[in-house]
Amino acid sequence: MEEIIRLENVTKKFGGLTAVDNFSGAVETGSIVGLIGPNGAGKTTLFNMMSCTYPPTSGKIFYKGMDVTKARTDSMAIRGLARTFQVTKPFGDMTVVENFMVGAFLHTRDRAVARKQAEEIYEYIGMGCGECKAANETTTVDRKKLEIGRALATKPELLLLDEVMAGCNPQEKLELVETCRKIQKSGVTLLVIEHDIKTIMSLCEKIIILHRGAKLVEGTPSEVANDPRAISAYLGEDYHAGC
Amino acid sequence: MNTTERTNFFQGKIFAILGVLILLVVPNFVSTNVQIVFILILFYGLCASCWNIVCGFVGELSLGHAVFLGFGAYISTLLLMDGSLSPWVGMFIAAIITAAFGVIVGLPCFRLHGPYFALTTIALGELIRIFVENNEKVFGINIRGAMGLVLKQTGNQFIAFEFANKITYYYVLVAFVAVTILVTWLIKNSKLGYYLTAIKSDPDAAESLGIKLTKYKLIAMAISCFMISFAGTFYAQYFRYVGPTRIFSHDMSVQIALIALVGGQGTVFGPLLGACLLVPITEFLSEEFGGTMPGLHLFIYGIMMVLVVLYMPQGIYKNVTGFFKKLEYKIFGWDKANRKSIGKGVK
Numbered sequence: 001m002e003e004i005i006r007l008e009n010v011t012k013k014f015g016g017l018t019a020v021d022n023f024s025g026a027v028e029t030g031s032i033v034g035l036i037g038p039n040g041a042g043k044t045t046l047f048n049m050m051s052c053t054y055p056p057t058s059g060k061i062f063y064k065g066m067d068v069t070k071a072r073t074d075s076m077a078i079r080g081l082a083r084t085f086q087v088t089k090p091f092g093d094m095t096v097v098e099n100f101m102v103g104a105f106l107h108t109r110d111r112a113v114a115r116k117q118a119e120e121i122y123e124y125i126g127m128g129c130g131e132c133k134a135a136n137e138t139t140t141v142d143r144k145k146l147e148i149g150r151a152l153a154t155k156p157e158l159l160l161l162d163e164v165m166a167g168c169n170p171q172e173k174l175e176l177v178e179t180c181r182k183i184q185k186s187g188v189t190l191l192v193i194e195h196d197i198k199t200i201m202s203l204c205e206k207i208i209i210l211h212r213g214a215k216l217v218e219g220t221p222s223e224v225a226n227d228p229r230a231i232s233a234y235l236g237e238d239y240h241a242g243c
Numbered sequence: 244m245n246t247t248e249r250t251n252f253f254q255g256k257i258f259a260i261l262g263v264l265i266l267l268v269v270p271n272f273v274s275t276n277v278q279i280v281f282i283l284i285l286f287y288g289l290c291a292s293c294w295n296i297v298c299g300f301v302g303e304l305s306l307g308h309a310v311f312l313g314f315g316a317y318i319s320t321l322l323l324m325d326g327s328l329s330p331w332v333g334m335f336i337a338a339i340i341t342a343a344f345g346v347i348v349g350l351p352c353f354r355l356h357g358p359y360f361a362l363t364t365i366a367l368g369e370l371i372r373i374f375v376e377n378n379e380k381v382f383g384i385n386i387r388g389a390m391g392l393v394l395k396q397t398g399n400q401f402i403a404f405e406f407a408n409k410i411t412y413y414y415v416l417v418a419f420v421a422v423t424i425l426v427t428w429l430i431k432n433s434k435l436g437y438y439l440t441a442i443k444s445d446p447d448a449a450e451s452l453g454i455k456l457t458k459y460k461l462i463a464m465a466i467s468c469f470m471i472s473f474a475g476t477f478y479a480q481y482f483r484y485v486g487p488t489r490i491f492s493h494d495m496s497v498q499i500a501l502i503a504l505v506g507g508q509g510t511v512f513g514p515l516l517g518a519c520l521l522v523p524i525t526e527f528l529s530e531e532f533g534g535t536m537p538g539l540h541l542f543i544y545g546i547m548m549v550l551v552v553l554y555m556p557q558g559i560y561k562n563v564t565g566f567f568k569k570l571e572y573k574i575f576g577w578d579k580a581n582r583k584s585i586g587k588g589v590k
């Protein structure tokens with residue numbers, strides 16, 4: 001299958017700290033890939049490099065076959081890459097729908113068109129709050145949904161979700177898993193960072209485990225779950241026994 | 244029921260309409276001294292509205308906007324004095340040059356944020372002031388240094404932007420303000436407005452949604468400079484004198500910014516409201532206490548400013564409109580038809 005994004009020997013150093021160490025990997029078009037690993041493993045750094053927030057120290061990133069290593073963040077959105085933020089960044093002064101409109105304006109100048117698209121996304125994503133509510137008055141789960149919705153409004157082909165389920169209760173997590181599946185079915189490729197192993201095992205087709213900036217294991221959920229390296233570094237003996 | 248907001252026939256706008264009517268009609272029937280105060284209100288309201296287009300929406304504090312005001316005044320006046328070009332034409336040439344200058348200045352400045360941006364704009368303002376004060380000629384153009392440009396009184400000539408009475412100046416200013424408010428409203432309800440508000444809220448998130456930060460900031464800057472340049476032309480024609488010490492002064496920049504901040508940045512009518520509040524107070528206080536207790540008016544002014552910043556950091560706009568809406572409901576009640584539908588909603 002075709003690869004939507006490919007990283008080749010990517011390294012990122014912040015001064016003396018190597019956050020990502022010689023990482024290579026790819027995401028196939030149309031799939032859901034999970035990215036897991038302990039805190040500080042370099043997951044978000046990897047996301048930031050994919051969305052061109054900062055360039056890698058060395059290595060190359062290819063998006064749909066094109067070298068985007070030194071591209072600008074805003075140009076990635078136009079190319080079809082959208083992301084959410086681990087620490088949610090709503091546009092607080094605006095309503096939820098207006099937040100989505102900002103995303104929708106990427107492909108239109110017309111305010112009415114943007115509004116219509118934003119309202120469609122609002123329905124699609126199933127927010128629990130009122131339309132008029134200011135974005136900074138919403139609950140955690142609605143903020144996470146707002147992040148997803150705003151990214152979706154840019155009509156992405158690849159969506160990077162950075163811990164959207166963190167801080168949500170089991171019921172809300174189920175809802176978000178359903179939303180992710182729905183998004184995948186509509187033809188969007190998903191790359192998901194998550195800490196809830198159960199959720200990610202059931203959601204993803206492929207899982208990559210990062211450990212100290214380097215790729216530890218890559219494979220299907222069952223392969224990963226039974227890999228001794230993954231168990232010792234991250235999953236733990238209990239998880240293996242639980243399976 | 245979707246709308247929980249109470250409303251009546253006037254839709255909470257009766258006092259806004261009243262306020263606009265006062266601004267339109269009353270200056271006709273008052274003494275020249277009061278007319279001057281009205282002109283100052285609108286002049287500062289105009290400047291603050293222009294400031295608001297870039298700084299209010301983007302959320303950066305420019306303390307050098309007098310530079311662009313001065314550019315407008317100088318260019319149109321020089322075109323009139325040395326080129327005998329009517330200010331009505333000259334002001335557009337001035338506006339284009341000012342906008343271009345604003346973009347050139349904005350390019351490096353918008354890489355900075357918060358206090359660094361503010362400090363840079365202060366430096367820009369002082370730089371231009373000192374330069375103009377100390378140079379007689381720039382590129383062969385006689386800018387007359389610290390003396391400034393003095394326009395001769397020639398009488399009542401429309402083509403020369405010169406009128407015998409204050410009230411004509413006032414209505415010209417009303418037109419300028421109306422255009423600026425319209426432009427602000429159009430921006431607020433367009434893609435540009437949404438993008439600027441997004442940039443103000445969270446630049447990182449905005450950028451991830453494909454917003455070119457610098458591009459949109461510069462567009463706003465260009466519009467702001469374009470509009471404030473008209474205010475500069477008005478200033479020159481109204482006072483018949485452009486002095487670098489006053490028009491490029493740091494005081495002028497700060498006053499423009501403060502009026503917009505007190506009024507409510509990022510709102511359409513906030514800056515004008517701020518001018519309606521602050522300018523008359525300044526004028527009244529300096530007239531009342533200027534002679535007997537010099538400095539007291541600044542003291543009172545300062546205290547007011549501190550109170551507003553402490554208790555209404557978003558500006559007075561929300562509080563004032565809210566207060567007048569409530570007052571309107573008290574006086575007029577709310578619409579019968581609407582009350583019925585509210586009743587239905589309860590069922």
